[in-house]
Amino acid sequence: MACRDTSEGQTLDMARGDVSMTLAPDAVRSMFDRIAPVYDAMNRVMTMGLDLRWRRLGARAVVRPGDSVLDAACGTGDFAVADLRAGASRVVGLDFSPRMLERARRKAPQIEWVEGDLLALPFDAGSFDAATVGFGARNVADLRLALRELRRVLRPGGRLAILEITRPRGPLRAFYSLWFDRLVPLLGKALPGGSAYTYLPASVKRFPSAEELAALMGEAGFANVRFKLLAGSIVALHTGEAA
Numbered sequence: 001m002a003c004r005d006t007s008e009g010q011t012l013d014m015a016r017g018d019v020s021m022t023l024a025p026d027a028v029r030s031m032f033d034r035i036a037p038v039y040d041a042m043n044r045v046m047t048m049g050l051d052l053r054w055r056r057l058g059a060r061a062v063v064r065p066g067d068s069v070l071d072a073a074c075g076t077g078d079f080a081v082a083d084l085r086a087g088a089s090r091v092v093g094l095d096f097s098p099r100m101l102e103r104a105r106r107k108a109p110q111i112e113w114v115e116g117d118l119l120a121l122p123f124d125a126g127s128f129d130a131a132t133v134g135f136g137a138r139n140v141a142d143l144r145l146a147l148r149e150l151r152r153v154l155r156p157g158g159r160l161a162i163l164e165i166t167r168p169r170g171p172l173r174a175f176y177s178l179w180f181d182r183l184v185p186l187l188g189k190a191l192p193g194g195s196a197y198t199y200l201p202a203s204v205k206r207f208p209s210a211e212e213l214a215a216l217m218g219e220a221g222f223a224n225v226r227f228k229l230l231a232g233s234i235v236a237l238h239t240g241e242a243a
């Protein structure tokens with residue numbers, strides 16, 4: 001069956017069971033505005049609490065004491081808080097969802113919270129020593145542009161960490177499919193504003209593989225790009241240095 005556009009800016013490919021569903025930026029923003037009240041709780045439940053550890057690992061991989069750090073697509077701010085705890089002296093958290101930012105602000109008033117677009121970062125070139133992006137790369141409309149923007153605002157030699165869900169290849173595949181494709185959307189439907197969690201499995205399926213993301217980082221001007229697969233390869237942590 002052919003694709004159809006919905007009123008929320010979604011494109012649904014009915015023949016593929018909606019797996020190629022993509023959302024326009026305005027729809028992504030309002031989806032996260034709606035999810036904001038349940039976002040942290042859903043993260044803890046979906047990852048059995050491991051998400052905080054993954055962000056801590058990401059922060060430690062790129063943040064050095066005294067760094068000025070950008071956490072882009074910061075959401076409710078957990079990665080920005082991990083950056084601060086890793087020793088950054090200044091942390092800026094940027095997101096385009098006002099409701100997600102409201103929650104972030106309450107968590108850590110000492111962090112600078114900025115409402116803005118990752119695809120047009122409101123910062124001068126070379127403003128930061130390090131940048132982090134947690135589970136946000138999957139949601140941007142133009143990943144190449146996002147990576148170029150992150151490269152632009154980092155000083156030469158500045159470090160980037162991207163934490164993102166990937167599709168496992170090994171023995172966890174069947175469990176992952178049951179958990180992610182069936183249980184997470186059901187769990188989301190049971191929560192107020194959580195029906196958008198049906199979008200999550202689709203957004204993971206259309207996101208580049210870990211190898212492809214590493215290649216895209218290289219194209220965008222990052223050197224020494226590496227990735228580590230975590231939690232039985234359900235999550236990938238990519239790092240690179242602005243060349």
Ligand SMILES: C[S@@+](CC[C@H](N)C(=O)[O-])C[C@H]1O[C@@H](n2cnc3c(N)ncnc32)[C@H](O)[C@@H]1O
Binds near residue numbers: 028096135140141
């Ligand atoms: C899955 S949440 C991740 C939040 C947080 N980084 C974390 O580790 O939990 C994705 C976030 O990306 C934000 N986002 C998506 N596209 C964006 C864009 N173009 N500019 C700024 N924020 C964006 C959404 O508003 C949302 O808060």
